[in-house]
Amino acid sequence: MxxxxxxxxxxxxxxxxxxxxxxxxxxxxxxxxxxxxxxxxxxxxxxxxxxxxxxxxxxxxxxxxxxxxxxxxxxxxxxxxxxxxxxxxxxxxxxxxxxxxxxxxxxxxxxxxxxxxxxxxxxxxxxxxxxxxxxxxxxxxxxxxxxxxxxxxxxxxxxxxxxxxxxxxKECRAAHKEALVSHFNPHIDQFCPDCQTRLEKNPLRILDCKVDSGNPLIASAPSLADYLxxxxxxxxxxxxxxxxxxxxxxxxxxxxxxxxxxxxxxxxxxxxxxxxxxxxxxxxxxxxxxxxxxxxxxxxxxxxxxxxxxxxxxxxxxxESKIFADEPTLDVYIITLGETARRPGFKLLNELRAAGIRTDLDYMDRKLKAQMKSADRLQARMVVIIGEDEVTEGAVQLKIMADGTQEKVPVGELVEKIIKNTTR
CATH class of the missing domain: 3.30.930.10 (Bira Bifunctional Protein; Domain 2)
Incomplete structure (x- = not known):
């Protein structure tokens, strides 16, 4: 089902x-x-x-x-x-x-x-x-x-x-109610069953009826303004x-x-x-x-x-064609290459988030090209690439998506580097 x-x-x-x-x-x-x-x-x-x-x-x-x-x-x-x-x-x-x-x-x-x-x-x-x-x-x-x-x-x-x-x-409403009853009563059979019920209980509701809104008797009904x-x-x-x-x-x-x-x-x-x-x-x-x-x-x-x-x-x-500013973009997308890079990449993900940096990670074990396409779709401002060599060296590749520039950055300096790039 x-x-x-x-x-x-x-x-x-x-x-x-x-x-x-x-x-x-x-x-x-x-x-x-x-x-x-x-x-x-x-x-x-x-x-x-x-x-x-x-x-x-x-x-x-x-x-x-x-x-x-x-x-x-x-x-x-x-x-x-x-x-x-x-x-x-x-x-x-x-x-x-x-x-x-x-x-x-x-x-x-x-x-x-x-x-x-x-x-x-x-x-x-x-x-x-x-x-x-x-x-x-x-x-x-x-x-x-x-x-x-x-x-x-x-x-x-x-x-x-x-x-x-x-x-x-209440005093005004009572006087107006009496006038409305006198106005509608002779012709109440022209109105819907709901309005017929409202006549004695609350004739003011007749003026707000969606079914009978076009009835000329509503337009000519006594105005409450005259009874204030x-x-x-x-x-x-x-x-x-x-x-x-x-x-x-x-x-x-x-x-x-x-x-x-x-x-x-x-x-x-x-x-x-x-x-x-x-x-x-x-x-x-x-x-x-x-x-x-x-x-x-x-x-x-x-x-x-x-x-x-x-x-x-x-x-x-x-x-009115009024739109909010675009949804906040992703600051960093982490790409890991190979099983060796998975845990260091996940650790780095949490460190960046703890620093208030909007970060995401590939969880589908895709190839580099597919992960880069994902970063593009998510409008990531930067991509961090970690492979076996980077794990060994204690560094990452940091790519700026706007201009395509890429550099190797020591892991210990990455947060500061990213924050500088996000505040430009």
Whole structure:
């Protein structure tokens, strides 16, 4: 039987993993500058955590979660997103008691959603996310958005668009919900079964429906902006002011609602405007989630965060022809000729590596010509050749691949010689 990678997942091969490593390096550097600390949560959590915090009317909870019953007859779910586990950890470990607030955290890791595979969208995918929990200051909203944009800019992306909206507080949402129900109710039979269910539970989700997105009733639906109370409107104006202070351009989209129930006040998306990127242009999304910690027994701890797909970040880089510097080349390739040279060659391999020199060795007992071809393929900067004569003399042949020059070097002087050549 031939096994293949599960549908909706992918193998990331060595020819590609170095790109991921470069992205992860950029993320670490940006988070260090912004002073966000890494948190690592389990890949699976209690199912109820996502039902309560993500929302039982969302597509994620209704259709996309990978849920199983463990041997203790407990319902567990592979995490479909990162905010709920981080908030759970924040409450469980009493981070609200830390002297420095807000608590600023970031994570990277696999998420799991059962959805149709598309370009840059998998059933197992990798997200980088950041959360700032414990402050209701609109300036932290602008900081979180700035961090997301900074990561994209650090990898060279320029064709970006930030879209923001205010979802208001509970009072605004209640008034808007009533207006949406009145708007959609007379024609709800025109909508998909999911939207018909959402009408009473959470009509805001109708605006985010992928099936009915072309229905003219969505375009003519009452705007949440018309129902913002003075406090919510003032908060949104402050967020926009801080974005302007940070030199960040934005567009306001009153129909932006995001796909998770826990958002309130600020919601945002970062999109690619690069030609040929694809129909799904969203690279990153996030927003404020005041009240989420209270939902699972914690104290009041307003928060804001975002999540971005690493797969889609790499696609955006490809669309803009942004590439990382070439994968680090091999410093030295050791060629051994004959059995007598094998152990001295292996010993030298370890000495060079201990000195921090990227070194490899032929393990296939090939002839000199075949080993030289291997050194070429690996783009080795230097080749060390050891044969019986070299073992006897306590020396090696050192060849510089760029110009073809070759010289005999005593083994005791080799490390210093190689280091000089690698730092030129």
């Amino acid at each position: 031939i096994f293949k990678v599960p549908r909706g997942t992918q193998d990331i091969l060595p020819s590609e993993t170095w790109k991921w490593q470069q992205v992860e390096k950029v993320i670490l550097e940006a988070c260090d500058v912004y002073r966000y600390k890494e948190i690592r949560t389990p890949i699976f959590e209690q199912t109820e955590l996502f039902q309560r915090l993500v929302g039982d009317t969302t597509d994620i909870v209704q259709k996309e979660m990978y849920t199983f019953t463990d041997k203790g007859d407990r319902s567990m779910t592979l995490r479909p997103e990162g905010t709920a586990p981080v908030v759970r950890s924040f409450v469980e470990h009493k981070m609200f008691g830390y002297p420095d607030q807000p608590v600023k955290l970031f994570y990277t890791g696999p998420m799991f959603r059962y959805e149709r595979q598309q370009a840059g969208r998998y059933r197992q995918f990798v997200q980088f996310g950041a959360e700032a929990i414990g402050s209701a200051d609109p300036a932290i909203d602008a900081e979180v958005i700035s961090l997301a944009l900074d990561v994209y800019k650090r990898v060279g992306l320029t064709k970006l668009k930030l879209v923001i909206n205010s979802l208001g507080d 109370n003075e406090e919510s409107a003032s908060y949104f104006e402050s967020v926009k002011s801080f974005l302007e202070d940070a030199g960040i351009d934005y567009e306001v989209d009153p129909n932006l609602v995001r796909g998770l129930d826990y958002y309130n006040h600020t919601a945002f998306e970062i999109m690619s405007t690069s030609e040929g990127f694809g129909a799904i242009t969203t690279l990153c999304g996030g927003g404020r989630y005041n009240g989420l910690a209270e939902e699972i027994g914690g104290p009041s701890a307003p928060g804001i965060g975002f999540a971005m797909s690493i797969e889609r970040l790499l696609l955006a880089m490809e669309a």
